[in-house]
Amino acid sequence: MEKIIQIEPWIDNSELKQLSRLIDSTYVTENALTKEFEEKTANLTKSPFAISVCNGTAGLFCALKALNLSAGDQVIVPNITFIASATAVILAGLDVVLVDVDPHTACINKNSLKNAINEKTKVIMPVHLYGISCEMDDIIAIAKENNISIVEDASQGVGVFYNNKHVGLFGDFGVLSYYGNKTITTGEGGVVLTKEKELKDKIYMLKNHGRMNKGTFIHETLGWNFSFTEMQAAIGISQMNKLPTIINKKLDLYRRYSNKLKSKNIQMKKVPASTSSAVHWFSNVICEDAENLQNFLKSFGIPSRRIFYPLNKQPCLINHKNVLFSSKYFSYSERAYKSILSLPSSILMKKEQFDFIVEKLNKY
Ligand SMILES: Cc1ncc(COP(=O)(O)O)c(C=O)c1O
Numbered sequence: 079m080e081k082i083i084q085i086e087p088w089i090d091n092s093e094l095k096q097l098s099r100l101i102d103s104t105y106v107t108e109n110a111l112t113k114e115f116e117e118k119t120a121n122l123t124k125s126p127f128a129i130s131v132c133n134g135t136a137g138l139f140c141a142l143k144a145l146n147l148s149a150g151d152q153v154i155v156p157n158i159t160f161i162a163s164a165t166a167v168i169l170a171g172l173d174v175v176l177v178d179v180d181p182h183t184a185c186i187n188k189n190s191l192k193n194a195i196n197e198k199t200k201v202i203m204p205v206h207l208y209g210i211s212c213e214m215d216d217i218i219a220i221a222k223e224n225n226i227s228i229v230e231d232a233s234q235g236v237g238v239f240y241n242n243k244h245v246g247l248f249g250d251f252g253v254l255s256y257y258g259n260k261t262i263t264t265g266e267g268g269v270v271l272t273k274e275k276e277l278k279d280k281i282y283m284l285k286n287h288g289r290m291n292k293g294t295f296i297h298e299t300l301g302w303n304f305s306f307t308e309m310q311a312a313i314g315i316s317q318m319n320k321l322p323t324i325i326n327k328k329l330d331l332y333r334r335y336s337n338k339l340k341s342k343n344i345q346m347k348k349v350p351a352s353t354s355s356a357v358h359w360f361s362n363v364i365c366e367d368a369e370n371l372q373n374f375l376k377s378f379g380i381p382s383r384r385i386f387y388p389l390n391k392q393p394c395l396i397n398h399k400n401v402l403f404s405s406k407y408f409s410y411s412e413r414a415y416k417s418i419l420s421l422p423s424s425i426l427m428k429k430e431q432f433d434f435i436v437e438k439l440n441k442y
Contacts, residue, residue, distance in 0.1 A: 082431050084381040085360065086424045087263045088320060089313075096312040103308070108292075111311035116269065118318040119254065122237070123244035125271040127278035130306035131285050134233040134255030134268035138166035138203075140304065141229045141251035141270055144280040145201065147172055152402070153201040153229075154194050156186040157389050157411040163205055163231045164389055168400045175199070175402045176389050183350055184385065184414040185212040188220070194404035195224050202249075205231040208385075208420075209261070209328075209357035210349055211240035214248045221249070229253070233268070236261050237325050239355040246271040251281075256310070261324055261359050262317035264310035325357050327425035331432075332358035335421060338436040339363075344371070347418060360420035368419040371442060378438050383420040388412065 100111060112130055120128040131137040142153065153167045158179045167174045177190040186204050202221055204212035212230075221228050228249025232238070235245040236254050246252020256267035270281045283290060288301030336346045347362035360383070365371045372382050388411040395401045422435055 079430055079434060080428065082380055082422050082427070082435065083424045084383055084420070084422050085259050086426060087258060087317075088324060088425060092316040092319065093313045096316040097309070100308045100312045105308050107308065108306050108311075109308055111308045111315060112306050115264075115306075115311040115314040115318070118315060119269045119271075122318065122321070123246060123271055125244070125247055125252075125273065127272050127275065129270045129272075129278060129281045129285065130311070131268045131270060131281075131304045132306060133266045133304075134231075134253050134257065135162040135166050136285070136302075136304040137253035137255075137268040137270045138162065138229065138231060139169050140281050140284040141253060142167060142170035142172060142201065143284055144277060145227055145229075145250065147200050150198060151200040152196070152198045153203055154186075154191060154199060154404075155203050155389070156205050157408045158184050158386050158414055159205040159207065159231065159389065160233070160386055161389070161392065161394070162233070163203060164395060164401070167203070168398065172200075173198075173400045173402055174395075175404055176408070177404045178408045178410045179414055180213075181410045181413060182348075183207070183210060183212070184418060185210070186217070187410060188213065188216045190404060191217070192220055195220070195226070199224065199226055201227045201229055203229050203231055205233075206235040206238055206245045208234060208347075208362055209238055209359040211235070211238055211245050211353045213350070213352060214240050214245075215352070218248060232271075233257075234260065234359055235357075237321060237355065237357045238353065240352055242354045247273065250274075250277060256314060256317075261328070261357050262314070262321050264306075264314040264317065267306060267310045267314065324425060328358040328361075328423070331423065331425065331427065332361045334432065335361050335363075335436070338440075340440045341442050343442055344439060358423070360423045362418055362420050364417050365419060365442075366417065368415075368417055371419050374442055375435075375438060378434075380435055380438060381422060385415060385418045385420070388415055
């Protein structure tokens with residue numbers, strides 16, 4: 079049996095075909111393919127604007143910068159997320175306020191969020207984790223009531239719909255990531271979604287050295303270079319074409335795990351009803367002790383992945399002057415970290431590999 083892979087992109091001749099368009103055109107920096115890729119992202123999400131950036135982290139940074147905030151302004155971030163949600167805030171010169179997560183979804187907790195709001199709170203950053211959506215109705219109500227912006231970290235959210243609307247469209251900005259392990263990939267890459275032209279222009283200026291056009295050398299504002307490339311776009315166009323198939327295969331894998339799992343000690347992680355279309359980017363399970371289950375699987379050569387380490391325990395954040403803790407205790411984060419494990423989730427997994435994994439899981 080071949081080595082089992084935790085997660086991998088589906089790359090084949092279709093990407094090569096799109097890349098040959100780039101070779102024919104000889105353009106390597108942002109051009110027609112990038113536009114086409116942005117249009118495909120806009121079509122999928124129904125976002126009026128989709129601006130490509132070099133990665134999701136840069137997209138979050140640009141979104142925060144575009145809100146014209148000042149030092150000391152606070153951005154509320156859930157305690158379970160990839161570090162980039164927090165580092166983008168710090169990089170933008172703002173303060174991170176960590177709040178606990180929901181025990182069922184591991185997404186931002188409504189009550190912890192409410193309790194953390196004060197006069198310095200300027201942004202809520204919901205993070206849509208593992209192909210499910212945060213409870214956006216609650217978050218929008220809280221944001222409206224307190225006149226706070228929303229920047230959605232939808233890095234893991236491509237293809238995910240909340241009450242039939244794609245994630246990333248509920249606030250001022252939403253950011254998708256196309257990193258190598260995501261549902262679809264451009265290697266590195268991201269897209270900022272926004273509904274307003276003025277905000278779209280701001281993002282474009284920020285990613286393009288503070289100007290609206292390339293090839294001119296008068297810069298209205300300070301900007302950075304977070305450009306996309308035609309190589310990324312070519313791969314992205316092909317990946318976008320494959321997205322419906324990938325989502326179906328991910329769902330099929332999740333369902334097969336659900337049907338075959340018989341161990342009383344492991345349950346599949348459920349999708350909340352408000353996520354009208356989930357993407358089973360990873361097939362996640364809940365157990366008593368994820369570390370123990372991970373070691374058990376490892377002893378048979380089966381890879382798995384723990385969820386993100388709670389931010390309130392991250393060595394780089396504990397004593398950082400721009401990181402504030404809304405509470406002494408993050409008990410739901412602790413519980414989520416201890417109990418959730420991502421099973422091998424490659425859509426290229428062979429039947430014999432799947433059967434082997436399930437046989438071992440059922441012995442746990
Ligand atoms: C929740 C979350 N936020 C932010 C990022 C950062 O995205 P990128 O790697 O494209 O910079 C990622 C993924 O990598 C992520 O999963």
